[in-house]
Amino acid sequence: MAEKLLMKGNExxxxxxxxxxxxxxxxxxxxxxxxxxxxxxKAMPKINGTxxxxxxxxxxxxxxxxxxxxxxxxLTSSSSPGVSLKQEGISYIAGAELPAVMVNIVRxxxxxxxxxxxxxxxxxxxxxxxxxxxxxxxLAPSSxxxxxxxxxxxxxxxxxxxxxxxxxxxxxxGQMMEAVEFKDKEDxxxxxxxxxxxxxxxxxxxxxxxxxxxxxxxxxNHNLKLQAxxxxxxxxxxxxxxxxxxxADIIVTAYGTVARIVxxxxxxxxxEGIKVGLIRPISLWPFxxxxxxxxxxxxxxxxxxxxxAGQMVEDVRLAVNGKRPVHFYGRMGGMVPSQKExxxxxxxxxxx
Amino acid sequence: MATVFKKPHALKxxxxxxxxxxxxxxxxxxxxxxxxxxxxxxxxxxxxxxGCAYNNYEYFHVDMVQAAHGRAPAVATGIKRVHPDxxxxxxxxxxxxxxxxxxxxxxxxxxGEKITTVFVNNAxxxxxxxxxAPTTLMNQVTxxxxxxxxPEIHGFPIKVCELLSQLEGAVYVERTSVHDVKxxxxxxxxxxxxxxxxxxxxxxxxxxxxxxxPTNWGxxxxxxxxxxxxxxxxxxxxxxxxxxxxxx
Numbered sequence: 001m002a003e004k005l006l007m008k009g010n011e012x013x014x015x016x017x018x019x020x021x022x023x024x025x026x027x028x029x030x031x032x033x034x035x036x037x038x039x040x041x042k043a044m045p046k047i048n049g050t051x052x053x054x055x056x057x058x059x060x061x062x063x064x065x066x067x068x069x070x071x072x073x074x075l076t077s078s079s080s081p082g083v084s085l086k087q088e089g090i091s092y093i094a095g096a097e098l099p100a101v102m103v104n105i106v107r108x109x110x111x112x113x114x115x116x117x118x119x120x121x122x123x124x125x126x127x128x129x130x131x132x133x134x135x136x137x138x139l140a141p142s143s144x145x146x147x148x149x150x151x152x153x154x155x156x157x158x159x160x161x162x163x164x165x166x167x168x169x170x171x172x173x174g175q176m177m178e179a180v181e182f183k184d185k186e187d188x189x190x191x192x193x194x195x196x197x198x199x200x201x202x203x204x205x206x207x208x209x210x211x212x213x214x215x216x217x218x219x220x221n222h223n224l225k226l227q228a229x230x231x232x233x234x235x236x237x238x239x240x241x242x243x244x245x246x247x248a249d250i251i252v253t254a255y256g257t258v259a260r261i262v263x264x265x266x267x268x269x270x271x272e273g274i275k276v277g278l279i280r281p282i283s284l285w286p287f288x289x290x291x292x293x294x295x296x297x298x299x300x301x302x303x304x305x306x307x308x309a310g311q312m313v314e315d316v317r318l319a320v321n322g323k324r325p326v327h328f329y330g331r332m333g334g335m336v337p338s339q340k341e342x343x344x345x346x347x348x349x350x351x352x
Numbered sequence: 353m354a355t356v357f358k359k360p361h362a363l364k365x366x367x368x369x370x371x372x373x374x375x376x377x378x379x380x381x382x383x384x385x386x387x388x389x390x391x392x393x394x395x396x397x398x399x400x401x402x403g404c405a406y407n408n409y410e411y412f413h414v415d416m417v418q419a420a421h422g423r424a425p426a427v428a429t430g431i432k433r434v435h436p437d438x439x440x441x442x443x444x445x446x447x448x449x450x451x452x453x454x455x456x457x458x459x460x461x462x463x464g465e466k467i468t469t470v471f472v473n474n475a476x477x478x479x480x481x482x483x484x485a486p487t488t489l490m491n492q493v494t495x496x497x498x499x500x501x502x503p504e505i506h507g508f509p510i511k512v513c514e515l516l517s518q519l520e521g522a523v524y525v526e527r528t529s530v531h532d533v534k535x536x537x538x539x540x541x542x543x544x545x546x547x548x549x550x551x552x553x554x555x556x557x558x559x560x561x562x563x564x565x566p567t568n569w570g571x572x573x574x575x576x577x578x579x580x581x582x583x584x585x586x587x588x589x590x591x592x593x594x595x596x597x598x599x600x
Contacts, residue, residue, distance in 0.1 A: 198397075198415065198435060
C-alpha cells in the first residue's frame with residue numbers, strides 16, 4: 001500500500017531522490033534548502049551512498065560533474081547565490097551532456113538578498129545562466145506532493161536526454177509541511193550509460209567526457225546536436241496544468257506557490273461573476289507555448305503573476321504573440337501577493 | 353630480437369601537440385609506464401585540466417574526464433566516490449592547481465580523497481602565452497610581469513608541496529623534476545608510489561613535477577633544462593615532504 005506521510009518540502013526532495021535511485025549527493029549549506037543536505041547526510045551512510053559537504057558551490061557542482069561522468073544518478077541542491085556560483089559547472093554539464101539533477105530553492109535577490117520566497121531566478125534557470133547556447137530542463141512544483149513526483153521525474157528526464165534538470169522552488173515550498181503519498185515502487189528510466197567513465201576493464205576503447213572542441217566545424221556540429229536534443233525535449237517533455245480556461249474572461253498564469261494563490265483567486269472571482277482561467281506551467285523550460293497559443297484568443301487579456309519584477313511574462317508575451325494584451329503583477333523581496341491584490345488587479349484590467 | 357624499448361600501452365600511438373622541448377611528454381610517458389607496470393589501465397580514470405594539457409584525455413588509453421579550470425580535484429572526488437575501487441588521477445598545471453583551483457586542491461587533500469594528483473610546475477602559464485603564474489619565481493619576466501616579479505606588486509611564489517604537507521589528509525607529498533635522466537627516474541618512482549598509496553587506500557597523494565616551458569621562457573630546449581636546474585631547484589627543493597616511509 002502506498003505510504004502517506006506528513007513531511008517538509010525539502011526533506012521530500014531528498015527522499016524522492018533516494019527513491020529515484022540517487023546514491024550521490026554533493027552540496028554546500030545555504031538557507032532555505034539545507035534540510036536536503038541534513039536528510040542526505042543521515043540517509044546516505046545507511047545505504048552505502050555518498051554525502052559530501054563540499055568546500056563551495058563551485059566544488060559541489062564539479063563533484064556532480066565528476067559523479068555524473070562516472071555514470072551515477074547524482075543530486076545537488078542550493079539556493080540563489082549558491083546557484084550563481086554553480087553556473088560554471090552547469091555550463092560544462094550542458095556542454096559535456098551529463099545527466100544530473102539540481103534543486104534551487106530560490107530566495108530573493110539581488111546579491112545576498114533575503115531568504116524569503118521569490119521567483120527572481122526564472123531567467124537564470126530557463127535562459128541558460130552560464131556561458132554558451134544551452135538549456136536546462138526546469139520543473140516548477142507547486143505542492144509537496146509534486147516536489148516528490150517531479151524530483152523522481154527529473155532523474156528520468158536527465159538520464160533520458162543527458163541533461164541537467166532543475167527543480168525550481170522557493171522557501172515557502174521547501175519549508176512547508178504537507179501530506180505526501182509515496183508510491184511503492186518508482187518507474188525508473190533504465191540506461192546502460194555506455195559513454196560513462198567507469199574504467200575500460202580492458203574490454204573497450206577508452207571513453208572521454210569533454211566539452212572542448214577546438215575545430216569550429218566540429219563545435220558547430222556539437223551545438224547543432226544539442227539544439228536538436230532541446231527540440232526533442234520541447235516536443236516530449238512539456239508539462240502544464242490548465243484550469244477553467246474555456247470561455248475565461250481573463251487567463252492568469254503563474255507557477256509554483258503563486259499558482260496556489262491564483263486558484264483561490266479563481267473562486268473569489270467566480271462569486272463576483274468573473275471567470276478566471278489558469279495556465280500553470282509545470283515545465284518552465286520547455287515552456288508550454290502551445291497551451292498559450294491554444295487559448296490566445298479566448299480571454300480579453302492575460303495576466304502573469306510572479307514573485308519577481310516580471311520574468312516569465314516575457315515568455316507569455318512571446319507565446320500569446322500580440323493576440324491579446326499581456327499584463328503583469330508581481331511582488332519582490334520576499335513579499336507575497338494576497339488573493340485580494342490579485343483580484344483587484346484582475347478587476348482593474350477588466351475595468352470592473 | 354629482444355624489445356628493449358617500446359611505447360607504453362596506456363599511451364595511445366599519437367603525436368603529442370606540445371612544443372619542442374616541453375617536458376609534458378616525458379611526464380605523460382611516465383604516467384603511462386606506471387599504469388602499465390601496476391597493470392591498472394582497465395581500472396584507471398583520469399581528469400584533464402585546463403592549460404596546455406587540456407586535451408591529454410586523447411593521449412591515454414584510459415577513461416578520462418575533462419574538467420573546468422582548477423576543478424579537477426572536485427571532479428576527481430565525484431568520480432572516486434562513485435568508483436572507490438578504481439584509480440583516479442588528476443593532471444594539473446600551476447595556474448590550474450595553485451591559482452584558480454587552490455580551494456579544490458586544498459580541500460580534496462584535507463578530505464584525504466583517495467586520488468593522485470600529478471602537478472606540473474613550470475613557473476608560468478603556458479597555454480595563454482606566458483603570463484605570471486602563482487609559482488613564477490622572483491624577478492622572473494613574464495607577459496604580465498614584464499619588469500620581473502616584484503614582491504611589493506606581485507607577492508611571492510607558492511610552494512605547493514610545503515603547503516599541502518601540513519594537511520593530515522595528504523599522506524604522500526613529493527617534489528621531483530624531469531630535467532635529467534636521474535630525476536626522470538625519480539619522478540617515475542614517486543608517481544608509482546603515489547598510485548600505490550591510492551591502491552592502499554591511505555589518502556591523498558601528490559607529486560609536483562618541475563617542468564619546462566621553452567616557448568614562454570624564451571629559451572631553447574637545452575637551455576630550458578639548465579634554467580630549471582639553476583633557477584627552480586634552489587627555490588623549489590626536490591624530495592619527499594610526507595609519506596616517504598608509508599608502507600604500500
